[in-house]
Structure formats: structure tokens, C-alpha cells
Amino acid sequence: MKLTLKIWRQKNSSDKGGFATYPVDHVSKDMSFLEMLDVLNEELTEKGEDPVHFDHDCREGICGMCSLYINGKPHGPLQTTTCQLHMRSFNDGETITIEPWRAKAFPVVKDLVVDREAFDRIIQAGGYVNVNTGGVPDANEIPVAKTIADLAMDAAQCIGCGACVAACKNASAMLFTSAKVSQLALLPQGQVERKTRAEKMVAQMDAEGFGACTNTGACEAECPKGISITNIARMNREYFSAVMSSDNV
């Protein structure tokens, strides 16, 4: 396959940045998208040019590190992570536009790498449970209904890649935040901090400068893990009932 890559290049967070065009040849359709970029980077390095910086880690679709806004969609044309996207999803001779996630809360670090620590801070605000350490508890010590466990697991599938923010016209982090709020609100272990969690995580989400939710459903449609916007409705319920009844005046 012969391709033309139109890639966003930006030296650092203060650089204005712009698109650079790279022709690539001998691309196998069985390559993953990131392998294709690896090939480009090898060529660039051999020529003494700065390789294109992009985030990646497990390349198994489970870590949430890869990103990239490919041809107008987060993680490209399929509902999967960029590392699980293969070149057979593209046509020979195609021009592929590759951009970083765009959000005020996700500043560009370099080229296609963005800083997603805003997500970490949302989790730090309340996306956890406090438990006393000790011996390993017995299995099934705390009964959880299978239906509830399934819903919690569905929400827990979120890998925090940020595709929801990238896809949302408002760069809203509602899907991400609601997935974690939901997961813990559903489980018995999450009940103790249930109210403060909803309040603190929403407050942190707002403080990071993410947008509001217009319920377009773009996040759900693009989420590589298929997180549903029913979680956003659940977070809204959690939040509204928390502000009405929590002890935080």
C-alpha cells in the first residue's frame, strides 16, 4: 500500500504546530496502524529527522495509552483502539489525517502526544474505595448480584484513553467520569463514599476545564470499550441525589 500521511507536528506545548505531509510506501495491509507509524519513524530517524511522537504501550487494546484522531474519528474508522486498528481498514493511495486529541484539559505535549493527567486527577478526587488492609478476604464474602456485577464490570471496562473527550463536540469528560462513578456506586464496596465521590469527581471534572454534556451520544459511539451513556444518566442521578442529601454544605 502507498499512503500519504498528514500528521500534526508540534515541538512542545508552547509551539503553534502545524501539519506535515509524509508519503509512505510498502505498507502491508496486515500491519497495525502503530506499526505503520513505526516504519515511518524508522525512515525519519534514518534521515536524521525528528520521529513523530505518539502515545502507545500495551498494543493489545487494554491499557488505554494509544490515542490519535484519525481521519476525523478518535482511534480511526473502527470502534476500537488505535493499536488494534489495521491498515486493511484503509485504501491504497489514501491520504490519512492524524491529529492529537483536542481539548483544553488535554494539552499537547509533543506532536500527537497529549497530557491526560486530568483523568488521573478526576480519579484521585474520588474514584477509589478506602478499605482496611489485612488478610485476603474470602471469595463471595460480600454478595453481589450477577446483574449488578455485570453492570459494574461494563463500566469498569473503561481504559481511560480519552476517546470520549476527543469525540465529544464539547470535549466533555462525562462518559469517563460517569463510568468510574457508576462502577463504584453499583458495588457494595463503593457505598461508604458514594455521595462524596459523585460530588468530588464532578467538581474535579469541571475544574479541569472539560465541557458539558449535550447528550449527542458521540462518546458512546466512539468508545473502544463500548461504555454506554446510561452511565452518564446514572452519574447525574448520583450527583443530584448527593448534593441534595450529603453533609457537604
Add this chain to the structure above:
Amino acid sequence: MSWVTKTLKSTLGRKLIMALTGLFLILFLTGHVSGNMLLFKNDGGEAFNIYAKFMTTNPAVKVLSYLTYISVIAHVIYSIILSRQNKSARPIGYAESKASTNSRWASRNMGILGTIILIFLVVHMQSFWAQMHWGDLPVVTYDGEEYKDLYSIVNFAFQNIFMVIGYVVAMAFLAFHLSHGFASAFQTLGWNHKKYSPAIKAIGQFYCIVVPVLFAAMPLYIYFTS
């Protein structure tokens, strides 16, 4: 900051206001379209004029009308606040975006649709509402009681083809706004459940077509029958 102001300043609090005012305005539209169906009654506007007097003098309706004004104003103000917040959340946009593959057009353009509806609302209220309240309307007498002849104003306004076209087009925008807004308001309130969400969506799609079509039929009916 008290917990109330803090909540209303949060994104979810702002969205809550949008949803509640939006749903109240949907209730208003239901009442408005039901009452105005009297325009289809072939009685020279008698029933409509009696209804119009009731709507401007009944104390209970007065309370509802003030709630409606407050809802319109809050809906507009909060939409501006939210739009600005949303805009600032993405200072640099994408060079290429295929948003149409993941979301519906109306859902992405609620602000534009709302702005057009607001412009229509100003013209509409100037044409009829302001006339009814402060205008120098002709008076008609039914059973010895005097009524402002709002019907004659409505009838006259819709002799103008441009007015009719304007109204029909505005109702198309309203339909798109409602096609997203109806179900979206419930989602914001957290009313998302596999038992009744399909019903909410279905009612929303029915409502967003029926109400604007009935409204649009009124100027068309008057234009073609008189």
C-alpha cells in the same frame, strides 16, 4: 459559596436547569398548541377570542405564564453559559471531523436551532402577545361581553405569504430542536432505564413532529381558507 450556588455552577447543575426549563417549555408548547387549535374552528374567531381573554386574565394562567417567561429566559441564559464553556473546552478544533458518523445533526446544533427559535419567538411575541397585552385591538361582543379581537390580528397577519412561510420554516427548526431536546432532557435528569427509555424516545419523536406540524398548519389553514 453555598451548596446551592455551587451545584448550579457545576456543569451538571447547569444542565439540570436546561433540562427542567426545557421540559417546562415542552409542557407550555402542549398547552399552546392545544388552545390554538381553536383557530381551526369555523366560528369567525369567537372561541379563540374567548380563550385568549381567559389566557390573559385568569390568575392561575398568569402564574404559569410567568413560569414560562422565567423558563425561556433561564433556558437562553444557561445555553449561552454552557455554549461558552463548551467552546472554551476545545480551543483548537480538528482539521477533519466525521461527527456525522457518531451523532445526529440536531444534537450537535441545538445552539443554532435554539437561536433561530429565539429570533422567531421575538417576532412572534411582538406580532401577537404584545398586541394582546398593549396593542390597540378592535373589540367584539359575544353575549354582551366585550373581547379583544385577537383573531382578526392573527387572520390579518397570515394573509401575508412571507409571514406564513416564516412560520412554517420556524416550526421546522422547532421540530429539529425538539427531536433532540425531548429525550435529552430526560437523559440529563438521569431518567435512563431500559424499561422506559424506548418509550421516552418514541414519544419524543412523535411529539417533535406532531406539535410543530399542528402549529405550522395554523398559518397555512388561515392563508388558504380566507
